[in-house]
Structures are given as C-alpha cells and as structure tokens.
Amino acid sequence: MMRDFVPPQRLLLGPGPSMVHPRVLQALAAPLLGHLDPAFLGVMTDVQHLLRFVFATANPFTIAVSGTGSAGMEAAIVNMVEPGDAVVVGVNGVFGTRLATVIERCGGKAIRLEIPWGQVIPTEMIESALRRSGPVKAVVLVHAETSTGACQPLEAIGSLCRDHNALLIVDAVTSLGGIPVDVDRLGIDVCYSATQKCLSCPPGLAPLTISPRALSAIKGHRTPCQSWYLDMALVAEYWAEESRAYHHTAPISMIYALREALRLVEEEGLPARVARHRLNSEALVAGLMELEFLPLPPAEHRLPMLTCVTLPPHIDEAAIRRQLLQIYGLEIGGGLGPLKGKVWRIGLMGESSTEANVLTFLNALEEMLIQFGWLSTPGIALHAAARVYSRTGQKEY
Amino acid sequence: MMRDFVPPQRLLLGPGPSMVHPRVLQALAAPLLGHLDPAFLGVMTDVQHLLRFVFATANPFTIAVSGTGSAGMEAAIVNMVEPGDAVVVGVNGVFGTRLATVIERCGGKAIRLEIPWGQVIPTEMIESALRRSGPVKAVVLVHAETSTGACQPLEAIGSLCRDHNALLIVDAVTSLGGIPVDVDRLGIDVCYSATQKCLSCPPGLAPLTISPRALSAIKGHRTPCQSWYLDMALVAEYWAEESRAYHHTAPISMIYALREALRLVEEEGLPARVARHRLNSEALVAGLMELEFLPLPPAEHRLPMLTCVTLPPHIDEAAIRRQLLQIYGLEIGGGLGPLKGKVWRIGLMGESSTEANVLTFLNALEEMLIQFGWLSTPGIALHAAARVYSRTGQKEY
Known part of the structure; x- marks a missing residue:
C-alpha cells in the first residue's frame, strides 16, 4: 500500500507556481457542487466579474479555460488562426518560440520577429512587418517573457494592429496581477494568462478574455476550430449566463480556488x-x-x-x-x-x-x-x- | 467586495462529479510544490503506478492529462488520427457522437456505426465495418455511455482490431474504478478516463494510458500532432522518470488529489x-x-x-x-x-x-x-x- 504524502515545506521563488494563500487552499477543499448546479453557476459568474476586473476589460467573453496557461495559449491561437493565415509573432524567448510552433500546428504562417533573448520587440519592427507582409490576421506578443524576465511594451501596438486590420493577441501568463494588463485601453483582442503566477492560485486554469471584434472574426471562420475541447464558440455557451449549456465538466475545485485568489487581488487593490x-x-x-x-x-x-x-x-x-x-x-x-x-x-x-x-x-x-x-x-x-x-x-x- | 462563498450541502447522484472523500479534499489543500521539485516528481511516479493498477496495464505511458475527461478524449484522438485516416466509431449516445466530431476536426474520416441510443454496438457490426472498409487506423468505442447508461462489451474486439491492423481506442470516462477496465487483457491500445466519476476525485484531470504498439504508431506519423498542449510525444518527456523535461506546468493540487483518490481505490481493492x-x-x-x-x-x-x-x-x-x-x-x-x-x-x-x-x-x-x-x-x-x-x-x- 502506498504511504501518506506530506509535501516538504517550500518557499516558492521560481517562475511559478507561486505561494498560495491559506484562504485559497481552503477554498480548494470545499465540498463539490455539480457543474450545472445554480450555486456553482453563481461561482462562475463571480469569477467572470473578477477576471474582468484584473484584465481591466468589459469583454463579456472573459472566462477561465479548463487547462493550464499553455492551454490558454493554444485556445487563443486555435480559435483565431485558420489554415493559411499570416500571423506576426515576437520571438525573444521560450514562449514566443512556442507560440510560433502552435501557430504553425494549426496551419498558420508564422512571421517570426526574432530579437536576442532578454530584449523586447521594437514597435517599428512590428510596424514594418505589418507594412511589408500581405494581410496579417494577428500580431502575437508575450507581455512578460518568463524565460528572460523581459517586459514587452504594448502601448501603441493596439492601434497599429487596428490600422492594419490585424488582431492583437497577448500572452499575459506571468504579468496578470503583477503589472497592469489593461486589455481595453491597450486594444488587446485576445489575452490569456495562468493562475499560478501573480494570481497565486494553484496551476490548472487559464484566464482568457476575447474582445467582441475577435469574437466576430471567429464567427466568420470558414472552418470549425481544430480543437473541440478548446473551441471557444462552444465553451462560450457554457459560460454565458443566458445559456449555460453543457460542454465539458468544469474543474469545480479549481474554479473555487480561482474565485478566492481573485478576491484577494480585489481586496488588496x-x-x-x-x-x-x-x-x-x-x-x-x-x-x-x-x-x-x-x-x-x-x-x-x-x-x-x-x-x-x-x-x-x-x-x-x-x-x-x-x-x-x-x-x-x-x-x-x-x-x-x-x-x-x-x-x-x-x-x-x-x-x-x-x-x-x-x-x-x-x-x-x-x-x-x-x-x-x-x-x-x-x-x-x-x-x-x-x-x-x-x-x-x-x-x- | 465579493462575499465569502460557502457551497450548499449536496448529495451528488448525477452523472459526475461524484462525492469526494474528505481525505481527497484534504490532499487538495496541501501546500504547493514546484512542478520540477523532486518531491513532486515522486508524486507523479506514485500516480503512474496507481493508474497502471486501476487500468490493469503494464503500459509505461500511463499518465494524467492536464484537463478534464474531454481533454482526454481529444488527446486520444489527435495523437492517433492523422488527416485522411479512416476511423470506425460507435455512435450510440452523446459521447460517441462527440468522438466522431473530434475525429473529423483532426482530418480523420469517421465511419459511424449508428445504433439506437441505449443499445450497444454489436461485435459483428464492427467486424463487418473493418472488413468492408479499406485500411482502418482505429476503432473507437465508448465503454460506459454516460448519456444512456449502456455498457459496451469489449471482449474479442481487441483481437478483431489486431487482425485488421487497427488500433483500439476506448473511452472509459465513466467506467474506470467502477467496473473492470482491463486494458492489457482486452488489448486496448489507448484508454482515457476522467477523475470525477468512479475515482471520486474532483474534475480536472484525464487518466490516459497508451500501449507500446500505439506509441510506435505515433512515432511513425507524417505530421506533428495538431495540438501542442495535448501532444503526448512531448508530454511523455515530462512524465518519463528518466527525462522529466518541462512541457507545461502540471496542475499540482489536482495531482495530489488524484493520488489520494487512487490510494482509496487501492485500499478498497x-x-x-x-x-x-x-x-x-x-x-x-x-x-x-x-x-x-x-x-x-x-x-x-x-x-x-x-x-x-x-x-x-x-x-x-x-x-x-x-x-x-x-x-x-x-x-x-x-x-x-x-x-x-x-x-x-x-x-x-x-x-x-x-x-x-x-x-x-x-x-x-x-x-x-x-x-x-x-x-x-x-x-x-x-x-x-x-x-x-x-x-x-x-x-x-
């Protein structure tokens, strides 16, 4: 028979997971509810309100994807990029590199803006890529590159994207809750994060917000999303207060924990x-x-x-x-x-x-x-x- | 400020999540470890041993996918089915229907064996589909169809698949831990489940086991897996004791909980x-x-x-x-x-x-x-x- 497991005491000062507040651990241990129980649907609504608060957005589509930050990345890409789409992606670390791979795995053409690791992608480089390429579906940038510690400036990129009719997709895995991620003010169309970084919740969920403009783009797609699990058009039906249609069983306990972690962010300000x-x-x-x-x-x-x-x-x-x-x-x-x-x-x-x-x-x-x-x-x-x-x-x- | 959340008391007698033992809730609330901490890697090894026990398999590749049961389904399909592959799928409920969709979304050709809901797919129907179709990559069956309560017989299907050089993929989301799922004896090549059914762990992970024969098939693929997050060739490098290479941050707390839930299964027998x-x-x-x-x-x-x-x-x-x-x-x-x-x-x-x-x-x-x-x-x-x-x-x- 397998023995009891008691984790050794750790001070987590790595790239995540971070330390988790006792209130969040306690929330994890609350008894389960069904994923269609009205009391649980209320928890989902709370999480959506709190996520809009940390993302500084009014986007109705603001949810937690049922997977880790990497699932958030994949959800962002597979829902926005169709085969043949050109996508400009900043590559200055592990996560930009990974994004280019994910873009190519769903048939997109990744236009890599490569810069030495530790540096950030200059706005002019993005502008010139948008100008010299044909139509570009989206620009993808990593706000906080966890492999190098570099913070990508995002000012002015949103309007640049709009000028070129491209969507702006931002990886805020490590930034959300630690530095401002002003989704609406910056004109970000798709922004995803993870729970185990500055939100100090265990890993397992990926906060995601999608602008109405990007949702319209999804509706205009010629092909269904290649992922069924991460098809946000279907997932939206479960998170939308007016439908709440079953898609997959939500990770109940993790949603409890995220609610409590976000409450702590709200309380601190x-x-x-x-x-x-x-x-x-x-x-x-x-x-x-x-x-x-x-x-x-x-x-x-x-x-x-x-x-x-x-x-x-x-x-x-x-x-x-x-x-x-x-x-x-x-x-x-x-x-x-x-x-x-x-x-x-x-x-x-x-x-x-x-x-x-x-x-x-x-x-x-x-x-x-x-x-x-x-x-x-x-x-x-x-x-x-x-x-x-x-x-x-x-x-x- | 958002109020405290105290879930109402529920007796969960629906199609999952099921009731969770207090020991499992307590495991969820244990302090976090890093996903590369040797103490956490030990927990992963334990989970692999216990999963091999409930799946009755010796498959080295036996892991928990970082998503709910539907992520397990998608992982099974996107890793085995390449564009153009013919796949025979039993359709006698919601989950068989969904499987056919997932197969088509990764470019496979779904050969649907349709039977009234509540019935099971007769072995002769599978045999005749294998005989009259050209080469078939895999046969996919739902062991326990949660939408109808029907239990699909699996005896003899494994050898039938081998005779036709097809892989056998089985959805054991609702069966695992409640009725025998004898992966090796039945000749199942890919079997996935979920944590919130008969394992009585909260939802959020998908146990998955893949036979060496199916792993070889993956290695022979012409195209990379369309999903990066669910690419089991990459995920295998993290779960393999000899490499433990970072792929994505594991859902630490959920893995703790699964370990404890599986221990309870082991203790009961x-x-x-x-x-x-x-x-x-x-x-x-x-x-x-x-x-x-x-x-x-x-x-x-x-x-x-x-x-x-x-x-x-x-x-x-x-x-x-x-x-x-x-x-x-x-x-x-x-x-x-x-x-x-x-x-x-x-x-x-x-x-x-x-x-x-x-x-x-x-x-x-x-x-x-x-x-x-x-x-x-x-x-x-x-x-x-x-x-x-x-x-x-x-x-x-």
Missing part, C-alpha cells in the same frame, strides 16, 4: 499590488547586483515579478540551486533553452512577493556563496536591499 | 469496489422499477454506476429534479440531446455508491411523487431496495 511587486523586485535586484548577478534585460524592460539574472563567473549554479532547495526549502528557477546554466530566474509573484521572502532569499544566497568560497563578506546584498526598503519610508502596501 | 457498485445499482434499479422508472438499456448491458431510466407518463420531470435539489440538496441528471426530458440519469459513482445514498434517494423520490399526486403508497421502492440488500446477507464490502 491593483495599484497597491503593482506597487508591492515593484518595490520587492527593486530590493531583490539591488541585492543581487551587489553579488554580481546582473539582470538580463535592460533596466527599462525588466519585469518586477520575474527577475532573470546572469551569473557571476565560475559558480556552480546547479549545485547552489540544489542546495537552496535541499537546505533552505527554497525554490528558484534555472535557465531554459539556450539560457540553461547561464541564468537564474527568481520569481516574486503574488503571495511570494514579500519583504521577508526577499531578505530570506538574499541571506540564503549569501550563505551559499560564502560556503562555496565565492563571497567573503556577508550581508552586502541584505544591506543593499534594506537601503531600498528604508528609502520608501511609508510603505504603499 | 478493485473486486470489492466493483461488487459495491453492482450491489447498490441493483438495489436502486429494483426500487426505481417499482415506481415505473424503467432502465433504458437491456438488462445485460446496464452500467452499475450510471442508471438511465425512462420516466412514467405525465410526470413533470424538471420540476421534480429541481425540488430534489432545492429541498433535499440531492442532484441527479436529466437527459442529454434527444433524451432531454425523457430520461433521468442517476449516478452511483465511487464515494456516491452507498446503501445510505440509495435509500435516501428512493425515499426523497417517493416523497416527491406523493406530493405531485403521482404515487399514493409510500415505501414500495424502499421495500424493493431493502429486499436486494437483505438477500446479499454478508456484504461483500
């Missing part, structure tokens, strides 16, 4: 939440730079919830990460793809973004570096972080 | 679990028949975990179901598609399959029927059920 992410990230970066861990993206394009740093020469990064996990129960992320072994990715997402966690991590890192003979003076990173915190005086959160 | 489902179903049917609710499928093809009954004339089925929910907190299912308004679907799945639940439901139903003026003598259904229970003497569970 988006401006305070954004300020908290910014402040803790600033303190973390100040400390890391003292230790010669240098942010990969330029200062103006750094994400506050995911800090990607290059490593000082000659350190055994895998050994340090392993010991941070084994000795301190502290998880951070390594590099993906070509950045494997070359960077660390430290996440301060949602509940994980606290002053205590920044100090705990920097202290553990200093201890490790001293033990590995790479650092002699303890406290320099903590000191730099403390300077950031003291400077802010009255905390905004 | 499959033969005892099957006997329990059979006995409670027999008592339920005996009671229902006294009230003129008659099983749709013939006696030899009835599912024990999902009883689909036609209704006595002139009863207001929707009103009774609504009151069962509102007054008794008791959920049962109505009919789907052409059976809407014509049948009820009463589920006794996993934790929901108990003597207490059978008696509670029959009693509530009698009270309703008396109130609606359809029944005058109370207790006849309860009496019939009690006769079944007393006959068994020493209980097998």
